[in-house]
Structures are given as C-alpha cells and as structure tokens.
Ligand SMILES: Cc1cc2nc3c(=O)[nH]c(=O)nc-3n(C[C@H](O)[C@H](O)[C@H](O)COP(=O)(O)OP(=O)(O)OC[C@H]3O[C@@H](n4cnc5c(N)ncnc54)[C@H](O)[C@@H]3O)c2cc1C
C-alpha cells in the first residue's frame with residue numbers, strides 16, 4: 484500500500500525554488516482530492532491519506548450514495564482544475580424548488596427566473612471518482628487508502644497512521660499537513676490543543692435518514708429538474724434526482740419524532756398523513772425496509788479559528804467549518820477554500836504568512852455560511868410555506884428582474900455568485916433596510932395582494 488517515500492529537502496522560508504514541499508493531505512473526500520490536485524499543480528509532492536478504501540473499487544458504499552447540490556463556488560473550483568465540464572456532463576440541473584403540500588399538490592419556485600442559473604445534482608461517489616482519477620494522472624500525487632490518521636505532532640510535522648490489516652502503526656512526516664478529514668477531523672483535534680485556538684460545535688436536535696424513490700419503467704417518477712421539498716413545520720423531506728432516474732430522499736426531523744415511529748404501522752400512518760404523495764413513489768415495503776435499516780444521523784455545525792498552525796498545519800472543508808446541510812453549501816464552501824488558498828499560495832509569500840492570510844481572509848465567510856445554513860434550516864421547513872416568505876420572494880424576484888445587477892436576492896448571491904458569504908449577508912441587510920425605508924404602504928399592500936394571488940395560483 485504505502486510506497487516508499489522520497490524525502491525532499493525544502494527551503495523552510497518557502498520562496499520561489501523552495502516552493503516544492505512534501506505535503507500530506509488527510510482525507511481523500513471531495514475537498515481533500517481537490518486540494519491534492521492544486522498542491523500538485525503548484526509543484527509539491529503530495530501524499531493523500533484516506534481512512535476508507537478506494538471509493539472507486541469499493542464494493543459496497545453503505546446506504547445509497549447520496550447526491551449533492553453543486554453550485555457556483557464548487558463549479559468555479561472544478562473549472563480551475565479543468566474538471567467542471569466532465570462533472571456537469573453527468574449532473575442533473577435543478578431549476579428551482581418544487582414544493583409538495585400535505586395534500587400532494589405541487590408548486591414551483593424557480594431559483595433564478597431572470598438569468599436561469601440552476602443547481603446541479605451530482606453523485607458524491609461519481610464526483611469523488613472524477614477527482615481521484617485526476618489525482619492518478621499526476622505523477623506527484625501518491626494515494627494511500629485505508630490509512631487512518633491516529634496521532635499527529637503538528638509542531639514536528641510527524642504523523643501516525645493505522646493501516647488496515649496491519650498491526651503496527653506507520654509513522655511518516657511532511658513539511659505541511661493539510662486536514663481535509665471532515666466534520667470529525669482528527670487533525671483539528673490536534674489544533675484544538677494549541678493555545679489560542681477557538682472552537683465551538685453545535686449539534687441540532689434534528690437527524691436525517693436517507694430513502695429512495697426508484698425509477699419506474701426506466702423513468703423518473705417526478706419531474707427531474709427540481710429540488711423537491713416537502714416542508715412540514717418542524718420536519719421536512721427533500722429529494723434530489725440521480726443519473727439512474729431515481730431520487731435520493733432525505734427525511735429530516737427531530738430525533739423525538741423519529742423515536743415515535745416504532746412500528747411499521749406507525750411509520751406508514753405518519754407518511755400517509757404528511758407525505759401522502761411520496762409514499763406510493765417510495766413504495767410501502769421499501770420505505771419500511773430503508774427506514775428501519777439505519778438510525779437517523781446526527782448533524783453538526785463547527786466553527787473554529789485559526790485554520791492553520793505556523794507553516795506546519797492547515798484544515799480545510801468540513802474539518803474547518805462543518806455546517807448543517809440546509810443551504811447546500813458545505814461542499815461548495817470547502818471547494819471555495821481551495822480556490823482561495825491556491826490564489827494566496829500563488830502570491831509566493833513565506834508559507835506561515837500565506838497560511839495566516841488564508842485564515843484571516845476566510846474565517847468571517849466560513850462563520851457566515853455556517854450561520855446562513857442554520858437559518859435556512861428554519862426557512863426550508865417552515866418559511867417556504869408562509870405567505871410572507873412567498874411575498875418577499877416575489878418582491879426579490881421582481882426587483883432582481885428590474886435591476887439584475889443591483890438587486891441580487893440572498894439565495895442567488897450565495898448559490899450563483901462568488902460574492903464572499905459575509906457580504907451576501909450584508910447585502911441582504913442592506914436590502915431589508917431599503918425595503919423598510921422606501922416601500923410605501925400602498926406598494927406593500929399591492930405586493931401582498933399580488934403575493935396572495937400568486938400563492939393561490941400555486942396551491
Ligand atoms: C445530508 C447531507 C446533505 C448535504 N448536501 C450538500 C449539498 O447539497 N451541497 C453541498 O455543497 N454540500 C452538502 N453537504 C455537505 C457536504 O457533504 C460536505 O460539506 C462535504 O462532504 C465536505 O467535504 P470534505 O472533503 O471536507 O469532508 P468529507 O466529505 O467528510 O471527507 C472527509 C474524508 O476524510 C476521511 N477521513 C476522516 N477521518 C480520517 C482520518 N483520521 N484519517 C484519514 N482519513 C480520514 C473520510 O473517510 C472522508 O473520505 C451535505 C451534507 C449532508 C450530511
């Protein structure tokens with residue numbers, strides 16, 4: 484597995500010629516494999532260590548491989564390594580939200596009626612495969628699967644890995660250790676112990692579980708080009724289309740509600756009551772099987788700062804800023820980390836300064852998207868049903884249509900632009916102030932009427 488490793492003398496100060504470093508990347512997920520490509524392109528020797536077996540040859544991926552919404556920030560990062568087209572070729576565009584009410588009626592809220600931008604549903608496994616195949620094409624990236632980081636001495640750049648089927652831990656070292664090892668990052672655990680490192684985590688009381696709406700007669704059972712949402716106050720369900728014409732369904736609800744569904748009958752009654760239209764699509768038997776097969780998963784939000792330690796260690800992606808999944812930005816934000824880092828590293832500053840600059844340029848935006856994701860957790864399950872939300876949405880869309888440059892709605896600036904996340908929030912606050920100040924009562928009233936008509940039409 485682990486090939487013998489050449490040690491390359493590097494210039495500690497890191498300028499020009501000395502740029503060539505031995506970089507260890509922990510985690511070959513979406514962010515780690517993308518980071519590996521970028522470090523290799525900059526001429527470093529990259530070692531990519533992944534706990535799991537190679538996702539490309541792994542026989543069984545537990546559960547169904549989930550799909551993700553890819554938007555502007557992720558696309559931009561993929562484009563930078565020449566992979567955007569390849570990824571989009573098998574992705575499914577989602578032009579808006581399709582809302583399903585309790586009676587099974589649907590209505591559509593387009594993401595961007597003006598410039599027609601959309602989200603793309605991509606399979607996690609397929610995307611990871613594209614990235615890993617690109618890594619294989621680089622002579623200077625070595626992949627080490629089934630290597631689990633157990634301990635690291637970040638001051639010395641020393642790491643120890645547990646290798647599958649082997650008794651003894653293996654030790655290795657690197658000039659720079661980059662943790663892309665996800666929400667429960669082992670490398671972050673080492674950083675937590677360094678003085679001055681701020682860290683907070685929050686579990687929400689909601690868990691999620693994956694279900695599936697299979698293809699029927701080789702066709703999608705619902706319109707494929709939408710992100711389907713069943714908003715139900717304290718809980719909700721969403722579905723994203725897959726390449727094989729199935730949908731991956733994510734049921735999200737408080738753990739206490741999950742706990743109440745103990746028997747097959749209770750589960751079916753619950754679905755008949757809340758997800759009437761989805762039940763026959765999932766199929767009763769399949770629902771029972773999938774629902775009781777696994778426990779609901781926990782969701783976690785993590786904020787920390789700084790993201791680096793001297794010129795020795797760095798964390799990116801979920802390791803640095805795990806968030807609840809309700810804005811569909813976790814992967815996109817993680818990939819944007821890599822875009823930003825690469826542009827800073829290309830400035831050829833001494834490495835410690837470059838890493839410090841990365842933390843300084845990133846933390847506000849990372850905190851902002853964690854907050855936005857938490858906010859959307861409320862919006863998606865609750866507000867999407869409310870008239871005030873639809874009215875605001877309608878106003879946003881109308882103003883966006885009239886002033887496409889000046890008035891970009893929050894969701895659009897987050898998903899379809901590379902505006903820094905913190906600026907997206909500031910922009911929204913500016914819009915709110917302006918609306919409150921300048922909207923006369925008559926305009927508000929007419930908007931309400933129009934909103935009501937619109938909402939009725941959709942119902
Ligand atoms: C239900 C759900 C839906 C989501 N939907 C979206 C979406 O629509 N759009 C979006 O942008 N984001 C979405 N996300 C977020 C997205 O999944 C994450 O932000 C993204 O996977 C982060 O990538 P990562 O590479 O940082 O971490 P991960 O994908 O978690 O990868 C970490 C890798 O590190 C490996 N690893 C862990 N520990 C070690 C160790 N000690 N040693 C070696 N390797 C290790 C793991 O095996 C894994 O391969 C969703 C998340 C969830 C839970």
Ligand SMILES: *[C@@H]1O[C@H](CO)[C@@H](O)[C@H](O)[C@H]1NC(C)=O
Nearest residue numbers: 489523525526527528622623
């Ligand atoms: C890869 O590494 C070899 C030596 O290990 C070096 O000669 C070569 O220039 C490197 N390639 C790139 C693209 O950095």
Ligand SMILES: *[C@@H]1O[C@H](CO)[C@@H](O)[C@H](O)[C@H]1NC(C)=O
Nearest residue numbers: 679680681682787788789846
């Ligand atoms: C950690 O948090 C404290 C209190 O909010 C703050 O004063 C300090 O600057 C933070 N440290 C870093 C590295 O951000």
